[in-house]
Amino acid sequence: MGSVTDAIPLASGDEDCYYQDPARFFARLRESRPVAPLRTPDRGRAWIITRHADLRAALADPRMAKDVHRWPGGGRSRPSEEAGLHAHMLNSDPPDHTRLRRLVQKELTPRRAARLRPRAEVIAAGLLDDMAAARGDVVDLIGAYARPLPITVLCELLGIPAADRRWISAAVIDYGKREESRRVTRELAAYFSELIAARRGAPGDDPLSALIRVHDNAGDADGLSGTELLSTVFQLVMAGFDTTANLIASGALALLTHPEQLARLREEPSLLPAAVEELLRFTSPVNYATDRFTTDDVPVGDVVIPAGQWVLNAITSANRDPAQFPDPDRLDLGRDASGHVAFGYGAHYCLGAPLARMEAGAAIGGLLARFPGVSLAVPPEELRWRRVSLMNGLESLPVRLA
Numbered sequence: 222m223g224s225v226t227d228a229i230p231l232a233s234g235d236e237d238c239y240y241q242d243p244a245r246f247f248a249r250l251r252e253s254r255p256v257a258p259l260r261t262p263d264r265g266r267a268w269i270i271t272r273h274a275d276l277r278a279a280l281a282d283p284r285m286a287k288d289v290h291r292w293p294g295g296g297r298s299r300p301s302e303e304a305g306l307h308a309h310m311l312n313s314d315p316p317d318h319t320r321l322r323r324l325v326q327k328e329l330t331p332r333r334a335a336r337l338r339p340r341a342e343v344i345a346a347g348l349l350d351d352m353a354a355a356r357g358d359v360v361d362l363i364g365a366y367a368r369p370l371p372i373t374v375l376c377e378l379l380g381i382p383a384a385d386r387r388w389i390s391a392a393v394i395d396y397g398k399r400e401e402s403r404r405v406t407r408e409l410a411a412y413f414s415e416l417i418a419a420r421r422g423a424p425g426d427d428p429l430s431a432l433i434r435v436h437d438n439a440g441d442a443d444g445l446s447g448t449e450l451l452s453t454v455f456q457l458v459m460a461g462f463d464t465t466a467n468l469i470a471s472g473a474l475a476l477l478t479h480p481e482q483l484a485r486l487r488e489e490p491s492l493l494p495a496a497v498e499e500l501l502r503f504t505s506p507v508n509y510a511t512d513r514f515t516t517d518d519v520p521v522g523d524v525v526i527p528a529g530q531w532v533l534n535a536i537t538s539a540n541r542d543p544a545q546f547p548d549p550d551r552l553d554l555g556r557d558a559s560g561h562v563a564f565g566y567g568a569h570y571c572l573g574a575p576l577a578r579m580e581a582g583a584a585i586g587g588l589l590a591r592f593p594g595v596s597l598a599v600p601p602e603e604l605r606w607r608r609v610s611l612m613n614g615l616e617s618l619p620v621r622l623a
């Protein structure tokens with residue numbers, strides 16, 4: 222049995238692979254030490270779980286906890302806690318998790334996502350119009366399309382003013398940078414506090430107004446505390462934007478670098494929903510599920526992770542596990558990709574999955590219909606991936622529109 226104190230350090234040269242090609246990095250661990258203590262470059266020492274079956278078992282195990290206040294060591298200090306943004310469902314265990322999740326689940330239904338589709342298509346078409354002006358030139362698909370689309374949909378859903386979208390989008394991206402997170406957390410806390418105060422005076426038919434009503438009517442005991450309300454709004458924005466932007470951009474990249482699959486999708490547009498599932502599996506917009514810690518000794522595969530240890534579940538690896546997906550490094554839009562864990566698994570399974578699927582379908586379908594000759598403007602090996610480990614996203618995606 223290992224311990225995080227003798228965590229495997231990254232060999233020289235591995236750090237680049239860790240960020241640039243996590244699927245390849247984790248494949249080696251999955252084969253040699255599927256449950257291993259690792260010294261990660263930006264998340265410190267943690268146990269990493271890389272096999273699909275182990276990851277699903279771990280994410281379904283109540284001894285893999287989220288609420289750091291239950292951690293024997295008292296937890297890591299987080300800027301979000303200082304700013305009062307920590308008290309959301311992704312940092313909670315039952316019974317708080319169950320209560321918080323139920324409140325948001327009522328607002329993020331598959332039906333609401335389906336109702337938003339026409340609006341998402343209009344937003345996509347507007348962005349594509351703007352991009353058409355640059356036809357023939359190189360355009361960054363991330364800055365011009367993959368980011369503005371989900372932030373606009375999310376802000377419209379929550380009733381966030383259009384003028385603030387660019388700022389929020391930049392703040393969420395900066396939040397992922399370690400050195401920026403304290404500043405950004407404070408700014409986001411101040412912004413969302415003001416937003417809540419303003420909406421309280423002018424409520425609408427939106428999830429934010431509904432959550433404010435729960436807080437104001439039910440009180441702190443069984444409703445939603447003020448800190449939980451603020452944290453929940455923050456978490457929805459954090460969870461719902463960068464993730465979807467990564468799926469749109471990395472999905473587009475996967476199609477552009479697999480022309481036979483792209484041609485297949487063009488010939489058979491009804492393949493789009495299946496294509497989105499395969500793109501979720503193949504690209505894994507989120508590298509890891511968020512941190513867990515063990516409240517007890519927990520057997521995972523052939524290893525027992527001792528109590529009080531940090532655990533990271535490597536989604537990127539599980540989605541490429543050959544024991545679950547035959548020939549996993551092959552993009553195949555016709556395969557049965559169900560069982561992928563891009564949206565996590567178990568109690569914290571992504572509440573925004575219907576919305577994300579809808580947006581990705583609208584974005585990728587819209588792009589291919591409008592610019593059938595879109596192509597990569599640089600060789601794929603020149604593309605840089607952001608040096609953050611939780612999110613799996615490109616810095617930029619230069620394309621030519623034709």
Ligand code: HEM
Nearest residue numbers: 310311460461464465468510511564565569571572573577
């Ligand atoms: C492609 C886009 C997305 C991906 C890949 C994604 C991925 C994930 C993953 C992996 C988790 C589980 C994390 C864990 O167990 O630690 C999660 C949870 C969550 N996601 Fe998403 N997400 C996406 C889009 C969205 C959107 C659009 C929203 C809402 C606006 C959203 C809201 C949430 C919420 C509220 C949770 C927490 C659920 C809970 O703790 O019970 N996500 N997401």
